[in-house]
Amino acid sequence: MTYLTKPKLHHPELPANALGFTRRDYEGTISTLCAGCGHDSISAAIIQACWELAIEPHRVAKLSGIGCSSKTPTYFLDKSHGFNSVHGRMPSVLTGANLANRDLIYLGVSGDGDSASIGLGQFAHSMRRGVNMTYIVENNGVYGLTKGQFSATADRGSKSKRGALNTEEGIDLAILALQLGATYVARSFSGDKAQLVPLIKGALTHPGAAFLDVISPCVAFNNHEGSTRSYDYVRNHNEAVNRLDVITVRKEITAEYPPGSVQEVRQHDGSMLHLRKLAEDYDASSRIAAMSHVQSRYAHGEIVTGLLYVEADADDLHANLGTTAVPLNGLGEKELCPGQAALDRLNASLR
Amino acid sequence: MKPTDIGVPDYFHKVVDCQWACPAHTPVPEYIRRIAQGRFSGCLHDQLGVERFPGILGRTCDRPCEPACRRGRVEENQGEKPEPVAICRLKRVAADYKEDIRDRLPKPAAKENGKRVACVGAGPASLTVARDLAPLGYHVTVFDADPRAGGMIRTQIPKFRLPESVIDEEVGYILDLGVDFRPNHRVESLKQLLGQGYDAVFVGSGAPRGRDLELPGRSEAAKHIHVGIEWLASVSFGHITRVGRRVIVLGGGNTAMDCCRSARRLGGEDVKVVVRSGFEEMKASPWEKEDAMHEGIPILNFLVPVAFTHDEGRLTGMDFEQVKAVYDDRGRRSLVPTGEPVQHFECDEVLVAVGQENAFPWIERDAGLEFDQWGMPVLDSITLQSTKPGVFFGGDAALGPKNIIWAVAHGHDAAISIDKYCRGEDVALRPAPLTNLVSQKMGIHEWIYDNQIVPDARNRVPLKELTIALKDLRQEVELGFDPELAWKEAQRCLNCDVQTVFAPKLCIECDACVDICPMDCITFTADGEEAEVRARLMAPASDLSQDLYVGAGLATGRIMAKDEDVCLHCGLCAERCPTGAWDMKKFTLEMTHAGPGCRESAAPRRAA
Numbered sequence: 001m002t003y004l005t006k007p008k009l010h011h012p013e014l015p016a017n018a019l020g021f022t023r024r025d026y027e028g029t030i031s032t033l034c035a036g037c038g039h040d041s042i043s044a045a046i047i048q049a050c051w052e053l054a055i056e057p058h059r060v061a062k063l064s065g066i067g068c069s070s071k072t073p074t075y076f077l078d079k080s081h082g083f084n085s086v087h088g089r090m091p092s093v094l095t096g097a098n099l100a101n102r103d104l105i106y107l108g109v110s111g112d113g114d115s116a117s118i119g120l121g122q123f124a125h126s127m128r129r130g131v132n133m134t135y136i137v138e139n140n141g142v143y144g145l146t147k148g149q150f151s152a153t154a155d156r157g158s159k160s161k162r163g164a165l166n167t168e169e170g171i172d173l174a175i176l177a178l179q180l181g182a183t184y185v186a187r188s189f190s191g192d193k194a195q196l197v198p199l200i201k202g203a204l205t206h207p208g209a210a211f212l213d214v215i216s217p218c219v220a221f222n223n224h225e226g227s228t229r230s231y232d233y234v235r236n237h238n239e240a241v242n243r244l245d246v247i248t249v250r251k252e253i254t255a256e257y258p259p260g261s262v263q264e265v266r267q268h269d270g271s272m273l274h275l276r277k278l279a280e281d282y283d284a285s286s287r288i289a290a291m292s293h294v295q296s297r298y299a300h301g302e303i304v305t306g307l308l309y310v311e312a313d314a315d316d317l318h319a320n321l322g323t324t325a326v327p328l329n330g331l332g333e334k335e336l337c338p339g340q341a342a343l344d345r346l347n348a349s350l351r
Numbered sequence: 352m353k354p355t356d357i358g359v360p361d362y363f364h365k366v367v368d369c370q371w372a373c374p375a376h377t378p379v380p381e382y383i384r385r386i387a388q389g390r391f392s393g394c395l396h397d398q399l400g401v402e403r404f405p406g407i408l409g410r411t412c413d414r415p416c417e418p419a420c421r422r423g424r425v426e427e428n429q430g431e432k433p434e435p436v437a438i439c440r441l442k443r444v445a446a447d448y449k450e451d452i453r454d455r456l457p458k459p460a461a462k463e464n465g466k467r468v469a470c471v472g473a474g475p476a477s478l479t480v481a482r483d484l485a486p487l488g489y490h491v492t493v494f495d496a497d498p499r500a501g502g503m504i505r506t507q508i509p510k511f512r513l514p515e516s517v518i519d520e521e522v523g524y525i526l527d528l529g530v531d532f533r534p535n536h537r538v539e540s541l542k543q544l545l546g547q548g549y550d551a552v553f554v555g556s557g558a559p560r561g562r563d564l565e566l567p568g569r570s571e572a573a574k575h576i577h578v579g580i581e582w583l584a585s586v587s588f589g590h591i592t593r594v595g596r597r598v599i600v601l602g603g604g605n606t607a608m609d610c611c612r613s614a615r616r617l618g619g620e621d622v623k624v625v626v627r628s629g630f631e632e633m634k635a636s637p638w639e640k641e642d643a644m645h646e647g648i649p650i651l652n653f654l655v656p657v658a659f660t661h662d663e664g665r666l667t668g669m670d671f672e673q674v675k676a677v678y679d680d681r682g683r684r685s686l687v688p689t690g691e692p693v694q695h696f697e698c699d700e701v702l703v704a705v706g707q708e709n710a711f712p713w714i715e716r717d718a719g720l721e722f723d724q725w726g727m728p729v730l731d732s733i734t735l736q737s738t739k740p741g742v743f744f745g746g747d748a749a750l751g752p753k754n755i756i757w758a759v760a761h762g763h764d765a766a767i768s769i770d771k772y773c774r775g776e777d778v779a780l781r782p783a784p785l786t787n788l789v790s791q792k793m794g795i796h797e798w799i800y801d802n803q804i805v806p807d808a809r810n811r812v813p814l815k816e817l818t819i820a821l822k823d824l825r826q827e828v829e830l831g832f833d834p835e836l837a838w839k840e841a842q843r844c845l846n847c848d849v850q851t852v853f854a855p856k857l858c859i860e861c862d863a864c865v866d867i868c869p870m871d872c873i874t875f876t877a878d879g880e881e882a883e884v885r886a887r888l889m890a891p892a893s894d895l896s897q898d899l900y901v902g903a904g905l906a907t908g909r910i911m912a913k914d915e916d917v918c919l920h921c922g923l924c925a926e927r928c929p930t931g932a933w934d935m936k937k938f939t940l941e942m943t944h945a946g947p948g949c950r951e952s953a954a955p956r957r958a959a
Binding site for chain 1: 424425426427428429796802803804806859860861862863865866867869870871890891893906907917919921922923926927928929930
């Protein structure tokens with residue numbers, strides 16, 4: 001909790017993006033989370049990513065459920081649309097919003113309780129439907145708001161702050177997302193913005209269901225010896241498979257890489273994802289290989305991070321349903337209420 | 352990079368830009384804080400080191416602190432015009448609104464210690480020496496050629512900038528310490544003075560000679576041509592009460608500004624300042640130029656005086672040659688005639704304010720002191736001791752014309768030297784100032800200092816209406832801040848004395864401080880050479896005069912690098928730190944005073 005207001009003054013040489021906004025223009029109100037919370041770093045990474053992509057704030061809709069993580073949309077993008085939904089119901093509210101107005105950029109922020117317990121079904125179906133969204137889970141492995149009980153993503157055998165061992169198997173949301181058909185799946189760590197910011201940028205430009213599992217230490221309840229979500233543990237067991245560079249349509253490609261070390265993915269909108277390989281044999285275009293690699297490293301106690309899987313020709317819910325290309329608010333009364341004759345034709349086709 | 356050693360007293364001192372820039376290292380943020388709290392008398396406490404001439408300096412100081420003020424830098428590219436905190440005028444508020452502070456001032460010595468010190472000149476340097484030595488029991492005799500003490504403060508600064516009553520009060524506090532003041536006593540011979548058995552002599556005789564301008568017509572029209580500082584002194588003592596209707600002031604320094612503004616009040620209707628150089632290069636402080644122009648005095652630049660024109664002993668005007676500034680490849684400027692015809696300005700009187708010189712006609716060249724090729728005494732720059740051990744210098748007499756606050760700083764330094772010299776100790780062995788760091792944390796979210804950053808622009812000092820101000824030479828122009836406006840202005844101070852102190856051992860590298868810092872001062876990054884590290888921080892640290900605070904020993908092997916340059920000292924890093932690795936600690940610096948603490952028998956002082 002912070003009671004000071006953040007001064008409006010910024011660095012005299014703070015750069016502006018293509019829209020003339022500085023990074024500070026993408027901030028929200030000051031965080032009320034515990035000092036040192038990993039979630040605040042993720043908020044800072046979202047701010048940085050949106051600034052770098054020069055996203056117009058009013059083109060973003062940020063939705064969340066309940067929990068520490070779901071409070072964070074207040075702390076970034078205060079000029080964007082926001083919806084703080086019922087516990088675990090962010091995916092369905094977002095799906096509805098997306099169906100109504102497909103032109104906005106959808107950012108769903110959730111936590112391990114919100115997505116892996118009460119909202120597990122909602123999470124699963126938004127992934128399999130391919131809702132065009134960026135789904136970020138701020139994953140700390142505990143229920144921080146209720147004083148640190150294990151959440152469903154906590155690793156079996158990890159120790160709580162009070163000393164109790166977790167006897168239940170942890171849910172790996174990234175593996176679930178892979179299995180359920182998400183077309184962009186990544187894992188990262190709140191303490192590594194160099195990795196996290198490009199992954200968020202990639203997810204925001206991805207034209208399908210993009211899922212990001214971000215390990216985010218809970219400083220109050222899950223940052224001790226024996227925890228597998230502490231800053232120290234994650235730093236010591238982090239195995240990054242690649243580093244991502246997002247090349248937007250506007251930006252010229254200037255980076256040079258040694259041959260063979262980069263995997264290139266061109267997305268629908270013309271943006272390019274450059275994956276600099278850190279693990280030589282890792283192939284981010286194979287869903288099965290990704291699942292196998294993540295699980296085999298997990299068996300060795302390693303946490304695999306980076307862009308785990310991306311599908312270049314991803315489609316989304318609208319493409320699958322064949323919906324109109326115009327957002328509903330752009331349609332007139334005639335299109336929205338085509339009249340009795342049209343309804344009769346529809347009914348007849350279903351008989 | 353080498354981790355920063357915050358035990359070095361200068362490290363945090365440099366971060367307090369105003370205090371570092373002040374020759375006397377006045378604790379600016381602390382007295383501004385006390386002004387904001389309404390503790391006006393508390394500002395003038397002896398320990399704070401502010402009490403010597405608050406009313407005088409609060410009106411006349413050359414304010415080296417203000418160009419240094421961090422507020423000016425952090426406001427850059429935001430808002431109308433970046434401006435420092437009005438430090439100088441806030442100081443005046445303390446003097447204006449204080450209660451009776453006599454019981455806070457040093458007391459006359461209970462008994463004399465038998466040592467006699469002579470001070471030549473009763474200006475700010477000598478008075479400071481007297482103020483420091485008299486309470487220790489020294490018998491201090493101050494000689495001055497003028498009838499009243501104050502030196503250039505009294506003779507050269509016009510009364511509409513500094514009322515006589517302020518000088519009387521603050522000079523009086525010092526003379527009341529039992530100082531033996533000898534007015535109307537010009538010291539004519541150093542040898543003779545030394546022959547009177549003083550244990551030490553302090554020369555604070557200023558830079559008393561105004562430069563003249565030997566041009567054609569100078570002697571013929573001499574009656575209407577005056578040297579600036581002499582003319583100001585005559586005005587000050589009431590010997591001159593009128594001036595011609597049309598006046599030309601030559602020179603671009605603060606003396607020229609005082610001359611032209613005085614002339615406006617003595618009947619000068621058409622007063623102009625003519626300067627050789629361009630407007631920006633003028634030596635006068637920007638605010639003094641503003642004040643002159645506010646009073647309807649034009650400043651004409653790039654005009655070199657060529658001749659005085661006259662008619663039967665009466666001055667009729669001056670001729671000037673138009674020049675332009677030309678810079679060579681090394682950036683050196685020369686003024687080259689443009690070839691335009693000579694310009695003539697009519698006038699009735701000319702005031703020459705083209706510089707001041709030191710003059711020591713009363714020091715015999717065989718008195719045992721060495722002088723350098725410019726006629727200045729050879730001195731040790733720290734002890735201010737001349738080549739004759741018992742003779743010390745300070746103020747303008749020591750290092751050439753500077754300003755009052757330098758004279759005060761010299762006075763303190765010389766007083767230490769004199770005290771040690773009189774006790775037979777090595778004057779070069781002087782303790783460093785006392786520094787301390789105290790945490791400002793009171794509770795989980797409570798801080799002792801006011802860390803809200805206000806976005807306000809600098810507040811203007813209210814002025815007396817021009818029509819009234821110009822009628823009377825003794826009518827003070829600036830009304831000063833009232834306590835309410837002072838409080839408002841004080842809120843602009845960034846509390847740079849409250850330092851961000853980092854303990855690497857406690858840091859878990861969660862990035863909370865990096866994310867929250869409004870100025871992007873903090874970066875956790877790989878170690879490297881300083882120049883290269885500076886370029887890859889959250890915001891490039893391009894101001895090399897400002898240090899990088901480097902913390903090492905982190906778990907990941909990275910370093911914490913904080914650019915001190917535009918830190919707001921808002922405390923958000925410490926507020927957001929989960930482990931207390933950041934703390935806000937108030938840095939205090941107590942300058943070394945003459946007295947027991949400086950002496951060899953003294954117990955060692957605490958390290959920072």
